[in-house]
Amino acid sequence: xxxxxxxxxxxxxxxxxxxxxxxxxxxxxxxxxxxxxxxxxxxxxxxxxxxxxxxxxxxxxxxxxxxxxxxxxxxxxxxxxxxxxxxxxxxxxxxxxxxxxxxxxxxxxxxxxxxxxxxxxxxxxxxxxxxxxxxxxxxxxxxxxxxxxxxxxxxxxxxxxxxxxxxxxxxxxxxxxxxxxxxxxxxxxxxxxxxx
Amino acid sequence: xxxxxxxxxxxxxxxxxxxxxxxxxxxxxxxxxxxxxxxxxxxxxxxxxxxxxxxxxxxxxxxxxxxxxxxxxxxxxxxxxxxxxxxxxxxxxxxxxxxxxxxxxxxxxxxxxxxxxxxxxxxxxxxxxxxxxxxxxxxxxxxxxxxxxxxxxxxxxxxxxxxxxxxxxxxxxxxxxxxxxxxxxxxxxxxxxxxxxxxxxxxxxxxxxxxxxxxxxxxxxxxxxxxxxxxxxxxxxxxxxxxxxxxxxxxxxxxxxxxxxxxxxxxxxxxxxxxxxxxxxxxxxxxxxxxxxxxxxxxxxxxxxxxxxxxxxxxxxxxxxxxxxxxxxxxxxxxxxxxxxxxxxxxxxxxxxxxxxxxxxxxxxxxxxxxxxxxxxxxxxxxxxxxxxxxxxxxxxxxxxxxxxxxxxxxxxxxxxxxxxxxxxxxxxxxxxxxxxxxxxxxxxxxxxxxxxxxxxxxxxxxxxx
Numbered sequence: 171x172x173x174x175x176x177x178x179x180x181x182x183x184x185x186x187x188x189x190x191x192x193x194x195x196x197x198x199x200x201x202x203x204x205x206x207x208x209x210x211x212x213x214x215x216x217x218x219x220x221x222x223x224x225x226x227x228x229x230x231x232x233x234x235x236x237x238x239x240x241x242x243x244x245x246x247x248x249x250x251x252x253x254x255x256x257x258x259x260x261x262x263x264x265x266x267x268x269x270x271x272x273x274x275x276x277x278x279x280x281x282x283x284x285x286x287x288x289x290x291x292x293x294x295x296x297x298x299x300x301x302x303x304x305x306x307x308x309x310x311x312x313x314x315x316x317x318x319x320x321x322x323x324x325x326x327x328x329x330x331x332x333x334x335x336x337x338x339x340x341x342x343x344x345x346x347x348x349x350x351x352x353x354x355x356x357x358x359x360x361x362x363x364x365x366x
Numbered sequence: 367x368x369x370x371x372x373x374x375x376x377x378x379x380x381x382x383x384x385x386x387x388x389x390x391x392x393x394x395x396x397x398x399x400x401x402x403x404x405x406x407x408x409x410x411x412x413x414x415x416x417x418x419x420x421x422x423x424x425x426x427x428x429x430x431x432x433x434x435x436x437x438x439x440x441x442x443x444x445x446x447x448x449x450x451x452x453x454x455x456x457x458x459x460x461x462x463x464x465x466x467x468x469x470x471x472x473x474x475x476x477x478x479x480x481x482x483x484x485x486x487x488x489x490x491x492x493x494x495x496x497x498x499x500x501x502x503x504x505x506x507x508x509x510x511x512x513x514x515x516x517x518x519x520x521x522x523x524x525x526x527x528x529x530x531x532x533x534x535x536x537x538x539x540x541x542x543x544x545x546x547x548x549x550x551x552x553x554x555x556x557x558x559x560x561x562x563x564x565x566x567x568x569x570x571x572x573x574x575x576x577x578x579x580x581x582x583x584x585x586x587x588x589x590x591x592x593x594x595x596x597x598x599x600x601x602x603x604x605x606x607x608x609x610x611x612x613x614x615x616x617x618x619x620x621x622x623x624x625x626x627x628x629x630x631x632x633x634x635x636x637x638x639x640x641x642x643x644x645x646x647x648x649x650x651x652x653x654x655x656x657x658x659x660x661x662x663x664x665x666x667x668x669x670x671x672x673x674x675x676x677x678x679x680x681x682x683x684x685x686x687x688x689x690x691x692x693x694x695x696x697x698x699x700x701x702x703x704x705x706x707x708x709x710x711x712x713x714x715x716x717x718x719x720x721x722x723x724x725x726x727x728x729x730x731x732x733x734x735x736x737x738x739x740x741x742x743x744x745x746x747x748x749x750x751x752x753x754x755x756x757x758x759x760x761x762x763x764x765x766x767x768x769x770x771x772x773x774x775x776x777x778x779x780x781x782x783x784x785x786x787x788x789x790x791x792x793x794x795x796x797x798x799x800x801x802x803x804x805x806x807x808x809x810x811x812x813x814x815x816x817x818x819x820x821x822x823x824x825x826x827x828x829x830x831x832x
Binding site: 282283305309311314318321322325328329332333335336337338340341342344345348349351352355356359 | 432433434435492495496498499502503505506509511512513514515517520523524527528530531534535538539541552555
């Protein structure tokens with residue numbers, strides 16, 4: 171695989187993760203989530219067989235579709251945060267700091283397990299760090315689930331370099347889908363409560 | 367027939383069927399019967415052991431192969447299977463008195479089966495994934511239709527989900543260094559990830575904030591079920607890690623680290639419990655303190671004694687938490703609020719539930735004559751032999767829970783003069799609480815009765831039990 175493909179995937183991951191952090195419109199968020207899974211697919215494909223990498227991609231897209239189906243008739247996905255910090259500028263600033271830290275530490279982390287490859291480590295840790303930042307900035311169920319899916323995608327990306335068991339890939343897909351289902355359930359509860 | 371099919375796949379299928387059944391009493395009864403049958407089956411027909419009935423020979427094989435990996439429930443898992451399905455039966459039986467059993471029985475059975483699967487899977491590292499799936503199944507159990515998910519639930523999902531990738535990642539990094547510390551920096555980094563992962567999973571200090579929050583938000587009986595099962599499996603999973611890696615098992619830092627975390631968890635929970643003004647939060651701190659006590663038991667220099675103390679505490683803890691949560695739920699059904707302000711003088715209307723709350727609280731505080739006392743005393747003695755300050759801090763944790771029990775008693779009995787004594791509990795509620803209280807008393811007076819059942823549990827861990 172040409173070396174520019176993994177780095178292009180990392181660039182796409184930066185754009186989609188930042189977009190997810192800033193966006194509060196659920197349609198954009200889910201489109202960015204789908205893009206994030208696509209970019210991660212190219213990174214995992216460098217280490218996993220096509221079928222296993224594609225399973226993660228399809229699982230991610232299914233998760234996005236499930237969340238979309240449950241949000242389509244509700245307004246629960248577009249709620250603004252009620253607590254500080256609320257502004258996009260602050261989120262971008264915080265994300266910028268996190269990205270600098272990730273790019274600075276990625277070569278050291280890559281040295282833990284020789285042969286993993288810098289693009290894969292960088293991409294995975296961008297997802298993990300921005301996923302954690304996402305979780306720390308919201309209390310909204312949809313945003314929480316998006317943050318957790320981003321974080322888990324980061325770990326799946328890094329697992330692809332050190333583990334290639336079909337059972338693990340299957341269980342990770344199950345966890346992703348269960349998380350999306352949990353999100354749908356929490357959003358449905360929120361809608362019921364709003365209607366009541 | 368395979369053991370994983372009997373104790374994992376069949377309960378999962380039955381859990382799905384139970385979700386569709388009408389009638390809460392039928393559901394409670396069926397759930398209890400199923401869990402008891404599974405526990406009984408583990409007792410009479412353990413895996414890999416032939417049972418002869420006349421000319422008929424029955425045998426359950428221990429291993430099921432799935433996608434090239436194995437699920438194994440061997441003869442050494444027999445006691446844990448009995449205990450886990452027995453505990454599930456106990457919690458399902460309690461719903462007969464409380465109603466609203468649909469979620470706890472069907473989802474509870476699925477959660478139990480998933481946690482048993484986490485025990486059975488090889489390599490054991492994959493257990494983190496199954497525990498995570500079980501955690502996500504808890505979400506519908508901890509929510510009520512029409513009610514917005516609260517901060518506690520959101521925090522529960524985040525914290526428990528964070529545990530899974532941290533443990534998995536650390537485990538995968540360590541897979542190359544199972545036998546010896548060949549790469550010290552890799553081991554240090556992996557050990558740090560592992561510690562964070564288990565800190566999230568076991569909800570130790572200061573990562574337990576979701577438990578008191580949930581205690582205010584969700585039905586307490588359901589929370590009690592989760593707080594009984596998850597720490598048990600989390601601890602077994604953690605012990606499997608320690609047993610598996612010689613460098614971790616033989617590490618000089620492991621004991622002191624576990625002791626520090628255990629003390630921080632139980633002392634902070636004990637102190638917070640003493641100052642609570644909400645019965646649910648107080649019960650939550652009681653459960654948190656128990657995790658700290660378990661860590662203290664594992665931290666003992668004599669590992670086999672530590673394991674015995676850990677497993678001997680399981681039954682009294684489950685019983686005390688069950689009685690505490692059931693009694694508090696009965697009060698919630700009538701007062702809708704468990705804050706001290708709403709509960710003043712309630713003892714005159716609910717004397718049995720009040721007795722249940724106070725005695726269960728005192729039991730978890732390690733009060734003499736109650737169920738946890740003999741085991742806690744053994745732990746205290748061993749701890750004092752290692753470190754007097756640690757034993758004193760441990761007594762402070764018990765003192766905090768004790769103060770909480772006395773404050774609850776004062777508030778619950780603070781009724782205006784001449785208020786008549788009545789008992790508004792139903793006869794089923796009275797019967798179940800009284801049975802639980804008798805159990806707590808018997809376990810306190812005759813602690814040795816459980817020895818034949820529990821003595822073999824430490825053999826789950828090949829190296830630690832030696």
